[in-house]
Amino acid sequence: MNYFDLHCDTIAECWKQGKDLWDNDLHLCLKRGAAYHPWFQCFAVWIPDELRGEEAYRYYEAVYRELLRQEQLHSDKLKICRCASDFQEVQPSGKCGALFTVEGGAALGGKVERVARLKACGVKAVTLTWNASCEIGDGAEVVHPKGLTPFGREVVRELERNRIAVDVSHASEPLFWDVAEQIEGPFLATHSDSRKLCGSLRNLTDEQFCTIRDRGGVVGVTFVRRFLDDSWQAGIEDVMRHIEHFLALGGENTVAIGGDFDGTDLPDGMTGVESVEALAECLLRHNYPETLVQAIFFDNAYRFFTSL
Numbered sequence: 001m002n003y004f005d006l007h008c009d010t011i012a013e014c015w016k017q018g019k020d021l022w023d024n025d026l027h028l029c030l031k032r033g034a035a036y037h038p039w040f041q042c043f044a045v046w047i048p049d050e051l052r053g054e055e056a057y058r059y060y061e062a063v064y065r066e067l068l069r070q071e072q073l074h075s076d077k078l079k080i081c082r083c084a085s086d087f088q089e090v091q092p093s094g095k096c097g098a099l100f101t102v103e104g105g106a107a108l109g110g111k112v113e114r115v116a117r118l119k120a121c122g123v124k125a126v127t128l129t130w131n132a133s134c135e136i137g138d139g140a141e142v143v144h145p146k147g148l149t150p151f152g153r154e155v156v157r158e159l160e161r162n163r164i165a166v167d168v169s170h171a172s173e174p175l176f177w178d179v180a181e182q183i184e185g186p187f188l189a190t191h192s193d194s195r196k197l198c199g200s201l202r203n204l205t206d207e208q209f210c211t212i213r214d215r216g217g218v219v220g221v222t223f224v225r226r227f228l229d230d231s232w233q234a235g236i237e238d239v240m241r242h243i244e245h246f247l248a249l250g251g252e253n254t255v256a257i258g259g260d261f262d263g264t265d266l267p268d269g270m271t272g273v274e275s276v277e278a279l280a281e282c283l284l285r286h287n288y289p290e291t292l293v294q295a296i297f298f299d300n301a302y303r304f305f306t307s308l
């Protein structure tokens with residue numbers, strides 16, 4: 001099957017734990033994902049909220065070097081997609097197409113000129129915040145949050161100018177609406193579920209989802225157990241419930257997958273990247289048309305990133 005996943009934390013785990021991306025015991029490795037082709041995978045560098053300034057920037061560089069190292073080590077199996085021709089080249093090659101993404105604008109170390117560095121590294125999307133505050137604005141877990149700072153507004157302008165996608169997963173509500181107001185084109189939420197079904201502040205309200213839909217953006221439904229159900233008890237059917245809800249909001253061109261492998265506890269019935277097929281089969285068993293399943297698992301995200 002075809003697969004395009006908008007978020008995982010695997011590359012930083014490889015770096016921290018000294019694991020190999022081809023074969024490991026993490027949620028995701030290239031070997032277990034090899035059944036998917038074409039397969040595009042966003043590999044994020046997550047910037048922990050304890051890191052700010054130059055320390056955050058150095059962390060970003062270290063994880064980027066790890067992705068380069070893994071690409072060199074497995075050049076027949078992994079290719080970083082930087083431009084349109086890379087996307088085309090990967091499709092028939094059987095390689096995993098890696099999109100490098102940044103989870104936490106703190107990676108810039110407070111310097112807007114670093115957006116150019118991100119561009120040079122081939123970064124395809126930036127999640128503006130993690131859960132706390134950073135130079136750009138407030139994340140989802142800030143009490144009485146505010147939106148974009150003046151620096152944050154500058155960063156969003158630079159990202160747009162450089163055609164790096166703006167990701168509002170982890171954003172507080174004021175930050176989300178500031179982005180929606182400032183940005184002209186589409187933006188995305190790489191790994192968020194529906195707040196109507198589970199009250200986590202990391203999830204999107206119907207209004208937020210519809211705003212992303214209307215802009216031509218995408219939303220990656222995520223496998224994070226505590227975003228799927230308020231009881232934190234969740235199975236593969238709960239992922240389907242969130243997909244179903246977003247589809248009911250007219251999301252057939254908006255819903256995608258952003259599993260969050262190696263960044264979370266997975267729901268019952270899922271062990272890692274190898275379980276994605278079971279989720280697709282679950283949808284097909286529930287009479288989802290094949291074209292819709294293909295849109296959710298691949299086409300919507302592919303269209304978004306190739307039209308940036």
Ligand SMILES: [Zn+2]
Nearest residue numbers: 103170191263
């Ligand atoms: Zn995250």
